[in-house]
Amino acid sequence: xxxxxxxxxxxxxxxxxxxxxxxxxxxxxxxxxxxxxxxxxxxxxxxxxxxxxxxxxxxxxxxxxxxxxxxxxxxxxxxxxxxxxxxxxxxxxxxxxxxxxxxxxxxxxxxxxxxxxxxxxxxxxxxxxxxxxxxxxxxxxxxxxxxxxxxxxxxxxxxxxxxxxxxxxxxxxxxxxxxxxxxxxxxxxxxxxxxxxxxxxxx
Amino acid sequence: xxxxxxxxxxxxxxxxxxxxxxxxxxxxxxxxxxxxxxxxxxxxxxxxxxxxxxxxxxxxxxxxxxxxxxxxxxxxxxxxxxxxxxxxxxxxxxxxxxxxxxxxxxxxxxxxxxxxxxxxxxxxxxxxxxxxxxxxxxxxxxxxxxxxxxxxxxxxxxxxxxxxxxxxxxxxxxxxxxxxxxxxxxxxxxxxxxxxxxxxxxx
DNA sequence: GAGTTTATTCCACAACCGTATCATGATGTC
DNA sequence: GACATCATGATACGGTTGTGGAATAAACTC
Numbered sequence: 001x002x003x004x005x006x007x008x009x010x011x012x013x014x015x016x017x018x019x020x021x022x023x024x025x026x027x028x029x030x031x032x033x034x035x036x037x038x039x040x041x042x043x044x045x046x047x048x049x050x051x052x053x054x055x056x057x058x059x060x061x062x063x064x065x066x067x068x069x070x071x072x073x074x075x076x077x078x079x080x081x082x083x084x085x086x087x088x089x090x091x092x093x094x095x096x097x098x099x100x101x102x103x104x105x106x107x108x109x110x111x112x113x114x115x116x117x118x119x120x121x122x123x124x125x126x127x128x129x130x131x132x133x134x135x136x137x138x139x140x141x142x143x144x145x146x147x148x149x150x151x152x153x154x155x156x157x158x159x160x161x162x163x164x165x166x167x168x169x170x171x172x173x174x175x176x177x178x179x180x181x182x183x184x185x186x187x188x189x190x191x192x193x194x195x196x197x198x199x200x201x202x203x
Numbered sequence: 204x205x206x207x208x209x210x211x212x213x214x215x216x217x218x219x220x221x222x223x224x225x226x227x228x229x230x231x232x233x234x235x236x237x238x239x240x241x242x243x244x245x246x247x248x249x250x251x252x253x254x255x256x257x258x259x260x261x262x263x264x265x266x267x268x269x270x271x272x273x274x275x276x277x278x279x280x281x282x283x284x285x286x287x288x289x290x291x292x293x294x295x296x297x298x299x300x301x302x303x304x305x306x307x308x309x310x311x312x313x314x315x316x317x318x319x320x321x322x323x324x325x326x327x328x329x330x331x332x333x334x335x336x337x338x339x340x341x342x343x344x345x346x347x348x349x350x351x352x353x354x355x356x357x358x359x360x361x362x363x364x365x366x367x368x369x370x371x372x373x374x375x376x377x378x379x380x381x382x383x384x385x386x387x388x389x390x391x392x393x394x395x396x397x398x399x400x401x402x403x404x405x406x
Numbered sequence: 407g408a409g410t411t412t413a414t415t416c417c418a419c420a421a422c423c424g425t426a427t428c429a430t431g432a433t434g435t436c
Numbered sequence: 437g438a439c440a441t442c443a444t445g446a447t448a449c450g451g452t453t454g455t456g457g458a459a460t461a462a463a464c465t466c
Binding site: 407408409410411412413414415416417418419420421422423424425426427428429430431432433434435436 | 437438439440441442443444445446447448449450451452453454455456457458459460461462463464465466
């Protein structure tokens with residue numbers, strides 16, 4: 001057997017290069033050559049691990065979604081060993097507000113993918129529906145649990161509140177991306193709305 | 204003097220063709236040839252009225268923003284001869300939720316422009332900051348007026364509430380675009396949050 | 407009606423893109 | 437150490453793109 005390489009590892013490396021290039025020049029302006037250069041490999045090699053550009057783009061999309069999910073999980077874990085509903089919600093919502101260059105880059109590219117899915121049939125469909133749906137249902141469960149525990153008024157519409165919060169995070173996230181406000185201001189708005197539901201923090 | 208044509212009118216016609224093509228295939232896949240074909244003119248003519256593709260794109264972006272502004276105004280006027288703060292807010296927020304094909308197409312393209320502005324330096328900057336900023340400030344003024352009139356609790360943070368509402372509209376709007384929910388469901392969520400501030404409708 | 411200016415078209419060019427072909431280096435087995 | 441196989445590289449090709457040049461049609465003035 002000749003030289004063996006971990007294909008999955010190589011694919012991740014190339015996908016990461018794609019994200020870097022896309023964050024810099026926009027997803028629409030990403031070409032095989034730029035990705036190859038960024039990854040430090042030849043164009044042919046990118047083609048070797050991804051049969052076509054479409055495949056490469058789709059793989060990078062899944063890779064990016066996975067990374068964002070991991071970042072949310074890391075944030076939840078950082079909130080303590082036994083995070084309550086508010087901590088889970090806050091971790092999720094804050095992750096939508098890019099506050100450093102790494103998260104900013106990821107969100108720029110993720111947003112570009114979402115936009116692409118609006119018109120490109122090969123990317124459309126379940127891609128941007130299933131993921132957000134399970135996340136939203138999960139958070140609704142968290143909020144209902146908080147209601148059952150008496151931490152949150154029972155007359156709130158948990159589904160409407162969670163839908164609103166997630167939309168706030170997404171909407172404020174893009175407003176941060178375009179430079180309308182900074183991440184700190186966006187966090188204050190999200191905290192205000194969490195306080196509105198859970199009552200003021202630690203108070 | 205030879206044949207005279209209203210240049211501005213022609214530009215609008217071509218910009219509209221661009222929007223139609225972009226809504227169908229995505230802004231990234233819009234070429235001069237497709238725009239020309241959609242507008243029923245030759246490629247060279249598009250170049251005649253817009254010196255370059257960049258200029259064409261920028262013009263179409265401003266045209267689209269203007270059209271969206273007009274749609275909001277039309278909604279506000281449709282709310283009655285003397286619309287109160289809630290009516291103004293509702294008209295603005297509902298406009299972010301595409302419910303027919305025309306508004307869906309406009310929002311698809313507008314979203315694509317916002318994404319483009321994240322990476323393209325020729326489009327970035329004030330473009331997506333000034334417009335939303337003046338809108339937001341205007342709505343904060345509306346909400347503060349409602350507070351002064353006693354229609355809304357004075358202890359609410361008007362700025363945070365408006366920022367949240369606008370983000371909700373934008374976030375839910377994209378969730379409608381990707382097909383996560385339909386416009387009716389999104390409207391219910393927005394109405395829930397307006398009721399939370401203003402109290403139940405007509406009650 | 408000749409002439410000038412505007413509006414419009416056809417066509418070609420240079421650059422770029424994704425992809426395919428062919429060749430080469432590397433590394434394990436027998 | 438020969439061979440098979442995987443990994444990688446250099447390069448060429450067909451197609452598409454934005455753009456510019458040259459020419460034609462139309463309409464108004466004098």
